[in-house]
Amino acid sequence: MDLDYILNHLGEDREDYYNAVSPPIIQSSNFAFANLDAFREAIANEANATIYTRGNNPTVRMLCKKIAALEQAEDALVVGSGSAAISMAIMSQVKAGDHVVCVQKPYAWTTKLLENILGRFGVSHSFVDARDISEIEAAITPSTTLLMLESPNSLTFELQDLEACAELAKKHGLVSCIDNSYCTPLYQKPIEMGIDIVVHSGTKYLNGHSDVVFGAICANREIIEKIFHGEYMTLGGIMSPHDAALVIRGLRTLPLRLDRSSRSAERIANFLAEHPMVESIIYPHHPSFPQYDLARKQMQAAGGLISFHLKAPDIETSERFFHALERFLLAVSWGGHESLVMPTAAFHKIPGQEDSPLPWTLFRLYIGLEDPDWLMEDLSRAFEKCKQG
Ligand SMILES: *Cc1c(COP(=O)(O)O)cnc(C)c1O
Numbered sequence: 001m002d003l004d005y006i007l008n009h010l011g012e013d014r015e016d017y018y019n020a021v022s023p024p025i026i027q028s029s030n031f032a033f034a035n036l037d038a039f040r041e042a043i044a045n046e047a048n049a050t051i052y053t054r055g056n057n058p059t060v061r062m063l064c065k066k067i068a069a070l071e072q073a074e075d076a077l078v079v080g081s082g083s084a085a086i087s088m089a090i091m092s093q094v095k096a097g098d099h100v101v102c103v104q105k106p107y108a109w110t111t112k113l114l115e116n117i118l119g120r121f122g123v124s125h126s127f128v129d130a131r132d133i134s135e136i137e138a139a140i141t142p143s144t145t146l147l148m149l150e151s152p153n154s155l156t157f158e159l160q161d162l163e164a165c166a167e168l169a170k171k172h173g174l175v176s177c178i179d180n181s182y183c184t185p186l187y188q189k190p191i192e193m194g195i196d197i198v199v200h201s202g203t204k205y206l207n208g209h210s211d212v213v214f215g216a217i218c219a220n221r222e223i224i225e226k227i228f229h230g231e232y233m234t235l236g237g238i239m240s241p242h243d244a245a246l247v248i249r250g251l252r253t254l255p256l257r258l259d260r261s262s263r264s265a266e267r268i269a270n271f272l273a274e275h276p277m278v279e280s281i282i283y284p285h286h287p288s289f290p291q292y293d294l295a296r297k298q299m300q301a302a303g304g305l306i307s308f309h310l311k312a313p314d315i316e317t318s319e320r321f322f323h324a325l326e327r328f329l330l331a332v333s334w335g336g337h338e339s340l341v342m343p344t345a346a347f348h349k350i351p352g353q354e355d356s357p358l359p360w361t362l363f364r365l366y367i368g369l370e371d372p373d374w375l376m377e378d379l380s381r382a383f384e385k386c387k388q389g
Helices: 003-008 036-044 058-070 082-091 108-121 133-139 162-171 221-235 241-252 254-273 292-298 315-324 372-388
Strands: 075-079 099-103 124-128 144-150 175-179 197-201 215-219 278-282 305-310 340-343 362-366
Touching: 003 058, 003 241, 003 254, 058 075, 058 215, 058 241, 075 082, 075 221, 082 108, 082 175, 082 197, 082 215, 082 221, 099 108, 108 124, 124 133, 133 162, 144 162, 162 175, 215 221, 241 254, 254 278, 254 305, 254 372, 305 315, 315 340, 315 362, 315 372
Parallel strands: 099 124, 099 144, 144 175, 175 197
Antiparallel strands: 075 215, 197 215, 278 305, 305 362, 340 362
């Protein structure tokens, strides 16, 4: 299906609502029926009926159709956060006694789900260095049911070879699931590569305006129906129709935003790589990246995130660099219009907590939609100030 058709027309039955170009926000919890037979028919097929908004809502459903088509999945569900999407997808594939093989250092709340919650229900897990397919295979036990991937991860960007992982999962009868938030379906298509379930934090690029938190689960119809009747309806972590309409609006410009972010980040990564104050950069489409060939093979572009190590002999130097930046906001998350900086030094010296194992030299930048020259001016000025002491 054409990207332009998906983003501008798919799921938008305009004749049903006065031919309005922009979709209506069906802000209703409840839907009434003309007669008993129609009601009975809807109950018999709730996954495809509009009865109650914890199940289906027309505005939310429109977004599901677009996201499924973007991921080339048969169907999709959208939920109240990326974390909810990950939790529902993982929970749908395990029961007491099962084992999950998960990439090392996944998103923090994926770790917490496996360690703090599923452990209580008798589901065990192993974290593996999944850059090496043999490490994954070695961790698989007779009770393993799920392979949980995240490629790249969102700080140091380690990759997994997705085709090899999909093949391995099939060989051992496992379901494979990937957190594809970093790439979006525009830059990486896991289902085409044989992965079963794709989850997203749509809070990042898919919405793209830093004003909605939501998640998505994409898979074949059988898996999606199972999750719909199970975790989705039961846990009830739905997305509101109003937020769905905002995301549909955000999606209209997804290719433009990603392209801008990605091109600017590529330029800024090159600028950083050559700067005398920079020790090293981490950017999957930069030749210095250890898995560069794999990144070129399975990711169409590398997006707006860049990590780098500053030449900082002490934490004060990192703090000086950070304080000299004027055009990057200090904030978590990414994928919006605005550029961000996340210094690892922020995770040192937290009152009452142990220092992060990550060195204070590490910075993560998210490059938003501003002029890259304007951002590089800011970085240059901060490097200068940091050098002067
Ligand atoms: C942000 C993020 C999540 C969590 O998404 P929320 O929408 O914040 O719940 C999950 N995975 C990755 C890779 C993320 O960056």
